[in-house]
Amino acid sequence: MEAGEANKTRSGVLIDSIRTSSWQSRIAVVLVAVLLVLLLKQAAQDPGQFLSQLFIGLTNGAILALVALGYTLVYGIIELINFAHGDNFMIGSFVGLTVLSGTFAGLSLFGAITDDSGTFLKIIGVIITLFVAMSVCGLVNVGIERVAYKPLRNSPRLAVLITAIGMSFILQNVGLIWKGPAQVPFPQLISDEKVFGPGSILFRWNDLFVVGVTIPLLIALSYFIQRTKQGKAMRAVAQDKEAASMMGINVNRTISITFLLGGILAGASGVMYGLFNGITVFNVGFTQGLYAFTAAVLGGIGNLTGAVVGGLLIGIIGAMSDQYIGTRWTAIVIFAVLILVLVFRPRGLLGDRSAVQGGGE
């Protein structure tokens, strides 16, 4: 964006950009500033409560961010909104539940891991559950791509969108048959006792677990895409499929790997969701998927950092709205923010892929 202005000083660029900015963005900046001041004023009155809510928002947002990454990865590479992704996330939480119960298809493989199991068993259980759910969801995602998207790769985009919605319904009904129509409880393996923090600040082992799983996953993903050969291939395919294939990149394989990555993230977040909230349900993929998709659009769809920023922002906005505005308004506030962001920045906060690739502006 600022390639031609590289020789100017930073403050000069800033003044320039203010001078050339449209009235819309000036209003936006003022609006955000007012909101931040109001929020900080509240925060100063009761910092403990503000921090507690910030942590709650961050952990809720972290789970959303992982799901949002799945949407954005796939969109970045084949410009498809993979509606089945949210339901794959649900499958992830169900797989987790099944692994923890130790029984599959009537076969009792090992004793169920429950609230009463020993700490060591719980840790092993959580690790195995995460691993199994991540593998299953990754493979399911690859399978969905093979069956429902690949044959339609050169058809009009709406056709793939419809098969994606179809896959979403299929997965939802698989979940319905699997665990029934009611909310199902997860064993509480991770303590909801406080980890640290004086006074009213609440940061529990549960929250630590979410943060502790999310951050390594994000680092691994970013490493994979930025530093490995396969990641380079992904970026190349995202830029131009034909050119990439002319350079000898196996496009089909690259797309499959993208879906695998998305599925792995969905599996991890599905298990985390279950362990963290303690309840899951067959249509959780729809509601969580909707918010995750919103997060991806908010941050700029196709943009990986954007998805994480969008997810965290939605989590925090939700918590702040619960605290300072009222739960009744939370959904409205979140979508109002989305609309405002899209009005002022139609490509999302951090811009979508096409801008990153130099096609924008």
Added chain:
Amino acid sequence: MGRMRSLGGLMVMGIASALLVVGCGGASGGGGDGGGGGEAETVKIVSDLPLQGSNRAQTTTMVNSIKMAIEERNGKAGGVNIDYESLDDATAQAGSWDAAKCAENAQSVAQDEEVVGWIGPFNSGCAATQIPTLNEAGLGMISPANTYIGLTKPSPDKTEPEKYYPTGERNYTRVIVADDEQGQAGALLMQDEGVKSVYILDDRETYGQGLADQVQASAEELGIEIAGRQGIDGSASNYRSLMSRIKQENPDAIYFGGIIENNAGQLVKDKVSAGMNNDDVLFIGPDGIFVDEFITQAGDAAEGAYITFGGLPESELTPEGKQFVKNYEQQHDDVVQPYTAYAYEAANVMLDAIARAAKESGGAPDREAVLKQILATKDYQGVLGTWSFDDDGDTTLTELSVQQIENGKFVYQRTIDAGDM
């Protein structure tokens, strides 16, 4: 939808032609063998309940108990064969009742002239969409479970209940005590437990919000401070930030007006994990979460929670009621749930009304005759006690019960008689 409509059209045509045939037969056969046609005449009743979602265990027993009521009469009421169909007003996608499905069921039944009685629905929001359609069709309704006050009586919404009855005539009744009384019972319970301030939540549905309004009004009357009021999103992933906010207000109790499908289990889990255990900060919920599924979902967090119910649990029923519970559990694999007896009562009231109407008209009664007899139900001796429908179509029973969850079970605690209030 298009296909459904054409199906409906076909059904109407089919019924019309069937009527024609019957008419012709009567004309040619003469009066002599009209009564001895060999086959007794048949009328149909339907029930409309959410058979998918967290309440499934409950609604299945309700369908069973209706079937039981019909079987106990050998499938006949007043010499007329009873045909029964169970409709489902829930969709798998919603995992709960669905307004569109409710309306669709009501419309298709309204066109089916054979149907003379409607048992249900379960959810008050569903009833709000169905009553006007069935009112215009002149079909008598008996609900075993709707408690929203505005369906039959004036509510804070000035247009209720008239807006549900476009013809101006009543066609809706219920065998359960309405929410004005359940609201009072909730408030009285709080007063008894020494609650000084309460935070009220609802699930933003007709039933939940209406009930929460009633609780709020009754609590204010009793001098209990309202620490706050919020509506929750039933599909939210968790309610931690809400509970953290509520904790700041430091209430003595949290009241939730809503149904189990709207994440009541998660709500109480997050309440306890936010550091408000059920001993220090009471959790009080209504009949909408009075189902074993609530305890399964919330686990240990449900321990100590209070539930009010606009009727009596099975252990407090009349001797006839206890006999019903015994019979039911002998014949079925599942166990009786709070609303099972109410569905049984509704079915029996319906069948009695059909029997009286059949006697009066000397053959298969029409909707109008059945409706007249339903509304005329007086001093009915059933499993719930002896009661009548008042002018609004409400039961004259006034007893409500309070249960508390102890060791993973609903334990009956006490009866509150709204008639004393």
